[in-house]
Amino acid sequence: MNHRKVIIIGTGPAGLTSAIYTARADLKPLVLEGEQPGGQLTLTTEVENFPGFVDGVMGPELMSNMKNQAARFGAEFVATLCTEADLSKRPFTVKASNGETYTADSIIISTGASAKMLGLPNEKGLVGRGVSTCATCDGFFYRDRVVHVVGGGDTAMEDATFITKFAKKVYIVHRKDTLRASKPMQERAFNNPKIEFIWDSAVTEIFSDHSGVTHVTVENLKTGDKEKRHTDGLFYAIGHTPNTSFLKGQITLDDNGFIKTINGPATNVPGVFACGDVQDSIFRQAITAAGSGCQAAILAERFLEGH
Numbered sequence: 503m504n505h506r507k508v509i510i511i512g513t514g515p516a517g518l519t520s521a522i523y524t525a526r527a528d529l530k531p532l533v534l535e536g537e538q539p540g541g542q543l544t545l546t547t548e549v550e551n552f553p554g555f556v557d558g559v560m561g562p563e564l565m566s567n568m569k570n571q572a573a574r575f576g577a578e579f580v581a582t583l584c585t586e587a588d589l590s591k592r593p594f595t596v597k598a599s600n601g602e603t604y605t606a607d608s609i610i611i612s613t614g615a616s617a618k619m620l621g622l623p624n625e626k627g628l629v630g631r632g633v634s635t636c637a638t639c640d641g642f643f644y645r646d647r648v649v650h651v652v653g654g655g656d657t658a659m660e661d662a663t664f665i666t667k668f669a670k671k672v673y674i675v676h677r678k679d680t681l682r683a684s685k686p687m688q689e690r691a692f693n694n695p696k697i698e699f700i701w702d703s704a705v706t707e708i709f710s711d712h713s714g715v716t717h718v719t720v721e722n723l724k725t726g727d728k729e730k731r732h733t734d735g736l737f738y739a740i741g742h743t744p745n746t747s748f749l750k751g752q753i754t755l756d757d758n759g760f761i762k763t764i765n766g767p768a769t770n771v772p773g774v775f776a777c778g779d780v781q782d783s784i785f786r787q788a789i790t791a792a793g794s795g796c797q798a799a800i801l802a803e804r805f806l807e808g809h
């Protein structure tokens with residue numbers, strides 16, 4: 503009863519694109535929806551850079567459309583979280599939080615990566631209303647505005663630099679007085695007249711009104727001094743956590759826990775494919791995730807034909 507040709511774990515743009523392709527190939531995929539069905543895009547508001555939507559589309563609507571498209575071709579969805587996987591032999595086995603155990607000839611992993619948050623009490627409710635974890639997605643909305651970016655790595659430098667195309671001023675708040683970012687990225691930020699650094703500091707409070715974020719409190723971690731500063735946007739660039747804890751010891755991960763892929767979405771385990779942010783710490787876009795989901799589906803189909 504619980505055996506399938508293909509199981510897809512995760513339902514962001516990568517997983518749902520895999521579901522559309524494998525369902526259309528008549529593989530009748532079973533899709534385990536995960537903790538946040540629809541993935542990170544369900545936490546955003548407007549998506550303006552997904553091709554095909556002249557006037558943009560709301561993130562939740564885009565994901566709901568992808569799910570319905572996959573369901574139309576026969577993909578079966580179960581609202582459950584994958585908690586354990588045995589990829590050591592075929593058929594592969596996965597256990598889920600609904601108490602069920604499923605087996606499959608092929609598995610597509612698209613569990614994504616969660617952006618790290620600061621953990622401030624009101625931040626989650628302000629995502630899409632001034633708090634963002636994706637400069638490429640949201641920078642555009644801050645034309646002539648003031649923005650604070652938190653972090654000191656490559657992402658923070660890249661995000662801050664990107665946002666200066668739109669914003670009039672970008673402050674980088676970093677908890678140390680040296681950056682982790684690579685030298686060229688640092689130089690680019692240092693040389694940008696719109697960017698200013700606030701060193702040894704942390705954002706400790708966010709203030710908002712009906713329209714979204716208005717101010718943040720920035721605390722100097724050395725002196726304890728606090729300053730309430732006006733800002734229109736607060737971007738987090740403090741890293742991502744790939745959702746791979748259920749895979750430990752089953753598949754090759756990199757030092758940061760992302761799945762290592764070879765030749766597109768192939769992994770070191772024949773028959774197991776990975777797509778989207780769970781294997782991509784660089785691009786992290788809905789469209790790149792969807793593209794890799796398509797590749798994973800096609801490779802899974804070829805694998806099943808060959809076995």
Ligand code: NDP
Nearest residue numbers: 620653654655656657658660677678682739740741742783
């Ligand atoms: P990193 O882990 O490299 O950097 C995270 C930054 O956030 C660090 O400066 C860290 O501070 C800070 N930070 C972490 N947690 C907190 C917290 N709770 N509060 C405040 N600050 C915090 O992540 P990135 O996303 O920047 O980069 C991930 C990987 O992707 C890296 O390997 C990077 O090189 C790569 N990358 C490459 C790019 C490119 O080549 N174009 C672009 C973007 C990323 P601290 O320094 O004190 O630890």
